[in-house]
Amino acid sequence: xxxxxxxxxxxxxxxxxxxxxxxxxxxxxxxxxxxxxxxxxxxxxxxxxxxxxxxxxxxxxxxxxxxxxxxxxxxxxxxxxxxxxxxxxxxxxxxxxxxxxx
Numbered sequence: 001x002x003x004x005x006x007x008x009x010x011x012x013x014x015x016x017x018x019x020x021x022x023x024x025x026x027x028x029x030x031x032x033x034x035x036x037x038x039x040x041x042x043x044x045x046x047x048x049x050x051x052x053x054x055x056x057x058x059x060x061x062x063x064x065x066x067x068x069x070x071x072x073x074x075x076x077x078x079x080x081x082x083x084x085x086x087x088x089x090x091x092x093x094x095x096x097x098x099x100x101x102x
Contacts, residue, residue: 018075025068029088032059
């Protein structure tokens, strides 16, 4: 057994659940981002602007916590991985588009 297998304490089912949460989180965010131009094009402004302002409020408010991120951190703890602060920032750092905090 390798060192990486010894460091992770979680079961295989926890790993599968973590991956499912990560994939569904990414799909959800992609759908929200893709819905913005469609909403602006297909709906009148008096409908689309309040909905978009609410989406921006939810996306950029520091006081609201994302349930997907909470679930991901729970399963990251169970599998012995480092917790993340936010899904988007974490994945931007992985892709090298955002610098790591010192």
